[in-house]
Amino acid sequence: MKYKNSKVFIKSLILATSVLFTSNILMAEATEVKQEDAIQKTYNDFEENQYWTNDMLWAMDKGLISGYLNSKHPVTGKLGNWLNPYGNLTEGQLLTILFRYKSPDELNNTKAESNFWASVPYQLAKKYKLPVKGSLTNQSPAGKAVTRGTMAKVIASLYFGKEVTEEQAINFMYQGKLSNGYKDKNGNYPMTVESFGSKDPLKRAHIVTFIKHYDDLIQSGDKINYEDIIQLKDTLLYDAILNALLKAESVLDYSRFTQDFNEVYDTVYEVLKDHPEIIYFKSIPLGTDSSVGFNYSYPKSEIIEMNNKLEKLTDEIIAEQIQPGMNEFEKVKAIHDYVVLNSAYDYENYKNNTIPKLSYTVYGLLVNGTAVCDGYAKTMFYLLNKIGIETLYVVGKGHGEDHAWNKVKIDGLWYNLDATWDDPVPNLEGYVRYKYFLISDSKLREDHIWDNSELPDASNSTYSYIPEFFSPSDLFGDKNRNIVLHEGYFYFINQTNIFKMKTDGTNKKSLLSVKNGYLSNFVINEGWIYSLTSEDNGPKYITKMKTDGSDKQTIYSIEKGTISKFSINEDWLLIVTSNGLIKMKSDGTSKELYENVQAYNVILYNQGIYYNDLSNNRQLTRINMDGTNKQMLGDIAMDFVIYEDWIYYLGESYHLFKIKLDGTQKTKLTNFNTENLRLSGSTLFYMETYPEFKMHRLELE
Incomplete structure (x- = not known):
């Protein structure tokens, strides 16, 4: 349904609600307005291109909500026809709208047990065991503003047929795509309990949007399992910890997620395992039953600067290397080649047993261009998972020494990938090996040892031709060039x-x-x-x-x-x-x-x-x-x-x-002597050949 101007013409039966404010208690009466009397009526405060515009039209067309005809605006007092989209919704109005959608016949045919204007909606709320404050004997909440949190509990409880907690209800709102919550200062939707705004008053514009999205969920046939919204609690705690670590916050209040400090402790290290870009975390001092502290290796300002630099570089790499239409193999090869071509193994420090901490990190490889196996494997894990390629970080031994590499999933099958051993030592600018690119477990076991008991098997040999295909004799001889x-x-x-x-x-x-x-x-x-x-x-x-x-x-x-x-x-x-x-x-x-x-x-x-x-x-x-x-x-x-x-x-x-x-x-x-200039995005790479032999990178922006 589309309207060319801000005047909305009513094409169906509308229930116009005249609102009376007495002693700060909102009383409502429903007045039936015949279609022929209402069709030419317009609303003065209808707005096009708002988040609620189409949902409001849908709700009015379904008879779920109506405007105020020839009434004083509840805030300005001006006489006119009003939708009042930013006005607060009361608990009684919430239940009325909900049952107009869910059970219109039951709402119309149930006999009221009292003269209370919201008697039937509260009778149905009791029948369906909805968590509301009002009742036939406690009528005052019916005329008071209801919160977004209460609304979420009511809708989720109606969906599952049993009462749920507010946190579970918010999880349902997110998982069912009824809401994304509010944006943070960076314009992102963190989708946490806090960002939902559960204590904020529910607006008329909110309810039509939530009910429309609820209807979309029902019409799609998708099912939200009760167990899923319970498990999502862990996701919210995880996200809160991740957000705190990325911002280098010193303290996190976790009381809204759990009361179990051990759960928080375990989740912190789960986050660190999944996010190797967090290189600055140091330790957790003793926490309390409601908060946990974090110690870092660098000052907060330096951490934010490092994070911004790494995030910017990561975005550039992905934008440059990953093109629309690429299949999973192409994406993996693009990231593998980038990592090998734009880094050098920290061989001198390895020989002298003086490897700096940064050489074990994503930051060391991507920003400084130098790393050891840990940095290579973590970087592959970081970049590939960023672009949606399921990747694991694996530790074991290579030639008898501690070593790290990856397992990568392509088209549903797992393969091994060792970017460290595909990068020649000493570094050869512009040269990539593929000896350890997407190989099977049996092939990798020729010189690697690891515990595979909790890892997926990589038995497929689809890409076994790759090492020979890209071998030096092929590449520089007469075979494949x-x-x-x-x-x-x-x-x-x-x-x-x-x-x-x-x-x-x-x-x-x-x-x-x-x-x-x-x-x-x-x-x-x-x-x-x-x-x-x-x-x-x-x-x-x-x-x-x-x-x-x-x-x-x-x-x-x-x-x-x-x-x-x-x-x-x-x-x-x-x-x-x-x-x-x-x-x-x-x-x-x-x-x-x-x-x-x-x-x-x-x-x-x-x-x-x-x-x-x-x-x-x-x-x-x-x-x-x-x-x-x-x-x-x-x-x-x-x-x-x-x-x-x-x-x-x-x-x-x-x-x-x-x-x-x-x-x-x-x-x-x-x-110093320099060779092999190569421009990648806004980064210039070049090789120092004397007095040392190492790669350099220069950010040109």
């Missing part, structure tokens, strides 16, 4: 073919075959595969085809000279040749040759082409998109990346520098 995972399929080059294969190793087929030459590179962009082919003693050319192998077409070829590399930037194809730089649209149109550009690395950015000029000792250079206005930016660049208005590059003595896009504000960033 340039492997790309895209929409549930692997695409890879086997020297003379581009293959497509499902991630479980099945359905392998050739998309493109070269008879007299070899394939050296390909990229996938917007559903198309672009590949570079070099014929023996013949032309070099770039082919374009769809990801199913159809619609093959050659979009560029060169008879003399070489093509060293190509890339796609902003729908432009940039091709580095021995004859110069070719710029063309990815569909093969708008082709231009810039003979004066002899490049090693090329980046298209903000209508400019940036490259390190091979004809001029790799000078960092810029030209316009049309090839004009060549500018030397004033320094040698062995490699470079661009982020916003800055170029980060390896300059003289292989030190890291940054410079503005116009060549100004040159700044030296490192005093």
